[in-house]
Structure formats: C-alpha cells, structure tokens
Amino acid sequence: MLEQDLQLVETAFKKYYFDHFDLLPIPERALEREFGYQKFNGGMNRHISIKSNEELRLMLITNIPSDVYCSNGYYSFPNLPMSEKDWKEADLIFDIDAKDLNLDCRQEHTCIKCLACGKISSLQLTCTSCKSTKIEIKSLTCKNCISRAKQEVFKLREILEEDLAIKKENIQIYFSGNEGFHIHVTNSLYQQLGSRERNELVDYIMFRGVMPETFGMKKYKPERSSFVNIDDKGWRGRASKHIFGSKSKRSKAITEIISEPDGYTIFQNKLENLKDVIGVKIDPNVTIDIHRIFRLPGSLNSKSGMSKILCENLEKINPFSDACFIDDEKTDILANCPIEFTLKNEKFGPYNNEKVTLPKYAAIYLICKGLGNIT
Amino acid sequence: MKNLGQDEMAKYPFLADAGQYLKDQGFTLEQFGSDPDLKLFVDKAIHRIRSAAKGIPYKSDIMDNEIRDDATLPKEVFSFLLAVILLKLTGINTLIRRFSLAEARRAEEYLQKDLKKMSDEDKDELAIKIIYDLSSITVKKTDKNEDKFFIPVSDYLVHSVHFHEKEWKLINRHVEKGNVFLTSHQVARLVRSELSSFISKKIFSVNTPSMIIGFQKPVEELASFAKIFSVPTMVSTEYPPCIKHAIEVLEKGENLSHSGRFLLGTYLMGVGKPIDQIAPLFKNAPDYNEKITMYQLNHLKGSSGSGTKYKCPSCERVKSKDLCFATSDCDGIINPIQFKKKRV
Numbered sequence: 236m237l238e239q240d241l242q243l244v245e246t247a248f249k250k251y252y253f254d255h256f257d258l259l260p261i262p263e264r265a266l267e268r269e270f271g272y273q274k275f276n277g278g279m280n281r282h283i284s285i286k287s288n289e290e291l292r293l294m295l296i297t298n299i300p301s302d303v304y305c306s307n308g309y310y311s312f313p314n315l316p317m318s319e320k321d322w323k324e325a326d327l328i329f330d331i332d333a334k335d336l337n338l339d340c341r342q343e344h345t346c347i348k349c350l351a352c353g354k355i356s357s358l359q360l361t362c363t364s365c366k367s368t369k370i371e372i373k374s375l376t377c378k379n380c381i382s383r384a385k386q387e388v389f390k391l392r393e394i395l396e397e398d399l400a401i402k403k404e405n406i407q408i409y410f411s412g413n414e415g416f417h418i419h420v421t422n423s424l425y426q427q428l429g430s431r432e433r434n435e436l437v438d439y440i441m442f443r444g445v446m447p448e449t450f451g452m453k454k455y456k457p458e459r460s461s462f463v464n465i466d467d468k469g470w471r472g473r474a475s476k477h478i479f480g481s482k483s484k485r486s487k488a489i490t491e492i493i494s495e496p497d498g499y500t501i502f503q504n505k506l507e508n509l510k511d512v513i514g515v516k517i518d519p520n521v522t523i524d525i526h527r528i529f530r531l532p533g534s535l536n537s538k539s540g541m542s543k544i545l546c547e548n549l550e551k552i553n554p555f556s557d558a559c560f561i562d563d564e565k566t567d568i569l570a571n572c573p574i575e576f577t578l579k580n581e582k583f584g585p586y587n588n589e590k591v592t593l594p595k596y597a598a599i600y601l602i603c604k605g606l607g608n609i610t
Numbered sequence: 611m612k613n614l615g616q617d618e619m620a621k622y623p624f625l626a627d628a629g630q631y632l633k634d635q636g637f638t639l640e641q642f643g644s645d646p647d648l649k650l651f652v653d654k655a656i657h658r659i660r661s662a663a664k665g666i667p668y669k670s671d672i673m674d675n676e677i678r679d680d681a682t683l684p685k686e687v688f689s690f691l692l693a694v695i696l697l698k699l700t701g702i703n704t705l706i707r708r709f710s711l712a713e714a715r716r717a718e719e720y721l722q723k724d725l726k727k728m729s730d731e732d733k734d735e736l737a738i739k740i741i742y743d744l745s746s747i748t749v750k751k752t753d754k755n756e757d758k759f760f761i762p763v764s765d766y767l768v769h770s771v772h773f774h775e776k777e778w779k780l781i782n783r784h785v786e787k788g789n790v791f792l793t794s795h796q797v798a799r800l801v802r803s804e805l806s807s808f809i810s811k812k813i814f815s816v817n818t819p820s821m822i823i824g825f826q827k828p829v830e831e832l833a834s835f836a837k838i839f840s841v842p843t844m845v846s847t848e849y850p851p852c853i854k855h856a857i858e859v860l861e862k863g864e865n866l867s868h869s870g871r872f873l874l875g876t877y878l879m880g881v882g883k884p885i886d887q888i889a890p891l892f893k894n895a896p897d898y899n900e901k902i903t904m905y906q907l908n909h910l911k912g913s914s915g916s917g918t919k920y921k922c923p924s925c926e927r928v929k930s931k932d933l934c935f936a937t938s939d940c941d942g943i944i945n946p947i948q949f950k951k952k953r954v
Contacts, residue, residue: 318917368863369896399763400788424764424788432767434927439780443930449782468786519930520869 412536643824
C-alpha cells in the first residue's frame with residue numbers, strides 16, 4: 236500500500252478501534268487462545284496471548300493492525316511456539332465465501348489488475364495492456380452474492396442443528412467483513428475432534444463421497460423396498476426429496492430407476508450432480524484446521540474496510556450498511572474501478588481512473604480493494 | 611472387568627490377567643513347559659498363533675456362542691494366554707500384530723452375536739461394557755426390536771476415519787440428532803482396531819522371564835516360521851500421476867494451488883529429495899520468489915517455525931483438493947508416497 240493511502244487507512248482503522256471498541260468483546264476463554272495480527276505492508280505476528288479487554292484495546296491502538304485474528308483452538312500455553320502450545324480442543328469453524336459459489340453475477344463485478352503494469356481491466360486471463368499472465372483478481376461483492384451466501388448459511392445451520400444436534404445458542408454467525416460469512420460453533424461435542432475427523436464432517440456437510448447404496452440403490456438386483464423414505468431424517472430424506480420430488484412421485488421414480496439397465500450409474504450421477512445443489516459450499520481448509528487463527532469478531536477486514544459483525548438476524552442483515560463503520564468525511568481519491576458498488580445505500584462508480592470526492596468509507600473500500608489511491 | 615462368566619471368559623480371554631489366571635487355576639508357566647499332560651495347551655497356543663499369522667480363522671470350541679463342555683474353557687483360555695507368553699518370548703512384531711488382529715476379529719464376532727441377542731432393557735450387557743472400556747464409545751440400542759444401535763457422531767468419527775471403505779464415510783450413514791445408527795456387525799467392526807491394540811498391548815506388557823524352561827523349542831520354531839512373512843517390494847522410479855501433474859502445471863508457468871505446492875513439496879521431501887533440488891521446480895510459478903520458496907520448503911521440512919515436519923497428504927486428501935489423477939498404477943495405495951514402493 237502506498238504511503239499516503241496507508242496514512243489514511245491507518246487513521247481510519249485507529250478511529251474505528253477507538254470509537255467502536257464495544258464491537259470487539261474479547262472472546263470467551265481468551266486466556267487459552269492464541270491471538271495474531273497483521274500490519275499493513277507487514278507480515279503476520281502470531282503466538283500472542285491477550286488476557287483482557289484492556290490488553291486487546293492496547294494492542295489495537297498501538298499497532299493499528301490491518302487484520303486481527305484469534306485461534307479457534309484452546310491451548311495450555313497459547314503464546315509458545317506451535318509445538319509447545321499443548322492443544323486442548325478447538326471450536327468448529329466454517330467459512331462461506333461468495334467467491335466459492337460459482338455465481339453468474341461474479342462476471343459482472345469482478346475485474347483484473349495486472350501485477351506487472353498495474354492496468355485494471357474486465358475479467359480475463361491476461362492483461363489487456365501488456366499481456367502478462369501475472370494478474371490479481373479483484374471482486375466487489377453484490378447483493379446477490381450476499382443473499383446466496385446467506386442461503387448456504389441456512390443450509391449449514393439446518394445440518395448443524397438437526398443432524399449434528401448442535402444447540403442453536405452455540406452457533407454464532409458473523410458477516411466476514413468482505414464476501415461471506417463465518418460460523419463459529421462453541422461448546423459442542425465436536426470440540427475434541429482432530430483434523431481428519433473434521434475432514435469427514437466437511438464431506439458430510441458438503442455431501443461429498445456419497446454412495447447410491449446409502450439411499451437404497453443397489454448395484455446388483457436393486458429392490459424397491461430398500462429405498463429410503465422422503466421423510467427420513469438427515470441427508471437420506473433431504474436428498475430423496477430432491478431426487479424423487481415428492482412422496483407421490485417417489486414410487487414411479489423408483490420403478491424407472493430400477494428398470495434401467497444402467498440405473499446404478501444414472502443414480503450415482505444424479506447424486507454427484509446433487510452435490511452442487513444441496514451440499515453446503517464451505518471452505519474445507521478452514522473447517523479441518525484445528526490451529527487456525529480466524530478473524531476476530533468485531534475487527535476490520537483489510538480487504539474492504541468493513542467489520543466482521545455478529546448477525547443476530549441473518550435474514551435482515553445488510554452488510555453493505557450494517558458492517559460499514561468508517562465515517563463519511565469527504566475524501567479525494569483517484570478511483571480506477573470499472574464496477575458499480577453500493578455502500579450505506581448509496582451507489583458509487585464506475586470510475587475510469589478519475590479524481591473523485593467520496594465519503595471516507597467508500598474511499599477506504601476502494602483503497603482496500605486496490606482500485607483507488609489518494610491523489 | 612469383574613465377575614466374568616465361563617462363556618465370557620472363553621469368548622473374551624484377553625480380559626483375563628494371564629499370570630493371575632494361571633495362578634488361580636493352580637499352574638505355573640514352567641509346568642506348561644515340562645508337563646506332557648499340559649503339552650496339548652501349548653500345541654493349541656502354537657496352532658492359534660500359526661492360524662492367525664496365515665490368516666486362517668482359528669477353530670474355536672465354542673458352539674452357538676456358548677462353551678460346549680467343561681474342558682472347553684481351560685482349552686480356550688489357556689491356549690490364548692500361552693500364546694500371549696510365547697509371542698512375548700519370541701518378540702517378533704509381525705506375529706504379534708497378526709495374532710492381535712486375528713484374535714480381535716474372533717472377539718468381534720462374539721461381540722456382534724452378544725449385541726444382537728441383547729434385549730432392549732439389557733443396558734448392562736458385557737458387550738456394551740467391553741466396547742466402552744476399550745473405545746469409550748457409549749452404544750445404545752434403539753427402542754424398536756431390531757438389530758439397530760446408535761452412538762454419538764463424534765465417537766463414530768474418531769473410530770471410522772481409519773477405514774478406507776466408502777461405506778464408512780459419515781455421509782453414507784444414517785445420521786440423526788447427533789447420533790449414527792449402526793447394526794451390531796458395524797458396531798463390533800468399529801472397535802476392531804481397539805480390540806487388536808488392546809491385545810497387542812497385553813502381549814507387550816505381560817511379565818515373563820527372558821526364557822521359560824521348555825518353551826525354548828516352540829519359540830525357535832515360531833521365529834523360523836515368521837520368516838515366511840517378509841514382503842518383497844518393487845521400487846518404481848516414476849512419479850505418481852498427481853505429482854507429474856503438479857510438475858507439469860509449474861513447467862507450463864501456470865499457477866499451482868497452495869495445496870498442490872504442499873503436495874509436491876512434501877512428496878519430494880518424503881522420497882528423500884534435498885530442498886535445493888526441489889526449489890528450482892517452482893521457478894516458473896507466476897508468483898515465484900526464491901526467498902519465500904526456500905522459507906516455505908524449510909518450513910515443510912520442519913527446519914523453521916514450529917519444527918513440525920509435514921508429511922505428504924493421503925490420496926483421499928489429494929482427491930478432495932481435485933489434485934488426484936489416479937491411473938491403474940495407483941491401485942492399492944493410500945498415499946502418493948507408496949507409489950514408489952509397491953508390494954508385489
């Protein structure tokens with residue numbers, strides 16, 4: 236980040252941490268957790284122990300981090316190197332990101348920035364100016380992205396509550412501060428699970444590795460009586476509903492599938508295709524990681540300048556206004572953003588490498604996205 | 611485990627304390643080595659070990675899940691306990707491992723039968739207790755009068771992750787309200803490795819002198835018998851397809867994902883390549899930085915950071931990252947590292 240941009244962003248971040256410290260309650264069992272932070276243009280600082288709200292506030296104000304993290308894991312000695320920390324258990328965490336949902340709308344609000352010449356152009360594989368393949372993809376999230384990401388969160392919540400019997404009060408949903416949602420599960424029976432076991436949970440949640448036999452479709456001599464019912468609990472019922480449509484259509488659909496010579500393969504393909512429809516699109520790497528330092532609730536996300544906020548009412552939340560806490564002081568900026576975006580119910584852009592005066596939250600948003608800088 | 615009935619003792623002889631049991635029955639180990647009348651127990655023990663090593667089911671004298679006559683109990687229990695002593699004296703891991711597994715499979719069958727005949731009210735069934743003591747799994751029977759049990763999802767995961775068959779994946783199980791529903795056969799299978807490790811621990815921990823009079827000959831015979839189990843292997847100089855693909859991607863100057871780089875780095879280190887020969891492979895990566903590459907490779911090796919030495923991910927993990935390009939040459943391996951050295 237350029238020096239003058241850095242100054243503006245750091246001042247805004249410092250002001251946020253000063254004015255809105257109430258949005259960053261220190262996590263439960265903080266004494267057993269590892270904290271970390273990154274500074275703008277700096278590397279990661281990990282293995283930090285923070286014991287109280289005061290210590291957290293001091294760390295934020297003195298370091299003005301670009302991003303702040305806290306472990307999902309609990310340790311006896313969180314500030315020691317990883318091999319000496321003595322891992323006890325870890326919260327289950329999930330990351331649902333709009334960029335992983337393969338949405339059609341992404342084309343409309345994604346552009347590329349060439350790492351060689353800095354040219355910003357519409358989404359393609361090479362730079363339009365110097366033809367370099369070293370490009371950075373820049374995306375600005377839209378309402379549709381958020382709404383589709385919310386649908387994934389609802390799907391995940393249903394599985395967590397109904398299949399895995401996790402209590403509602405132990406599931407906290409946060410807007411990530413950029414393009415999706417973070418879900419934290421605390422105090423559950425799954426705290427002690429290691430990475431391999433969590434990987435299995437991931438496959439379950441994402442509907443991966445499923446066999447036709449699970450739904451009653453046998454490879455040889457398939458029988459009508461072995462098929463599961465639509466009102467069965469868990470994936471059996473959930474997937475059957477999608478395969479057969481309804482109770483009344485189930486019988487006919489089974490007759491058709493078992494009378495096909497390659498019915499097993501057809502059924503298998505149906506299940507494979509269903510994975511993208513009913514499986515929850517979580518980031519597997521996040522959930523299997525038991526030592527992760529995950530963005531601290533209430534902290535700012537340096538990819539956007541927005542906050543990671545708790546979603547008490549997921550349906551109603553609008554991150555583009557509810558998570559936008561930087562003030563609206565007029566700020567001059569050279570904006571190079573070919574995509575229109577909305578923040579605090581106000582539309583901005585597109586800007587073609589032009590000098591504009593924007594509210595500070597929008598100027599910071601563009602700087603954080605790498606699509607603008609102070610003139 | 612207290613107050614075992616005769617049936618239980620014969621079915622689950624590993625629950626008995628070897629030394630104490632023999633003492634309680636009025637025998638010493640030396641008697642088994644020298645008394646011709648007791649030789650049949652030693653012979654049966656040897657037969658039990660040999661059957662296990664060859665993978666032949668040991669023919670028990672228990673019928674219909676119950677002992678047949680008064681002579682059956684000592685034969686079953688003595689032969690097991692003497693096998694434990696002989697294996698400890700022999701000290702050959704292959705025999706111990708194979709015996710433990712075979713005995714675990716034998717016990718598994720009885721566990722399954724005992725679970726199956728359990729009534730809904732029979733919460734204190736020995737099978738349930740054995741499973742809990744060995745694996746900390748709380749097994750409950752469903753209310754319906756059928757062969758259906760349930761255990762918590764978290765317990766299921768801890769034990770099922772070691773299975774490679776797809777049917778054991780959680781997604782292929784009936785899951786409801788935090789529980790996994792299983793048949794008695796599946797419950798017993800789930801704890802096989804716990805049974806096996808319990809038995810092998812028992813062998814390693816049993817107190818014996820370095821040799822017992824009269825046991826010298828059978829121990830030597832077992833040691834000679836064990837030689838047939840050495841496994842010939844063939845060494846391939848080829849890289850597995852997933853590694854070939856990762857190298858090709860880099861050679862083309864295309865971006866290889868973080869997981870792909872992790873796979874390539876850990877694989878090459880795993881087969882003994884030094885870092886200075888691995889680093890140049892990354893030169894064509896769009897974001898190549900020599901310093902960062904060296905740092906990351908050293909980190910994988912465990913020379914920096916936490917000191918953790920990272921291992922090559924399993925084929926299953928590679929598949930989940932869309933980095934698997936398996937061919938028929940990959941049959942039978944569960945980690946790319948095994949591609950180089952396959953059993954023949």
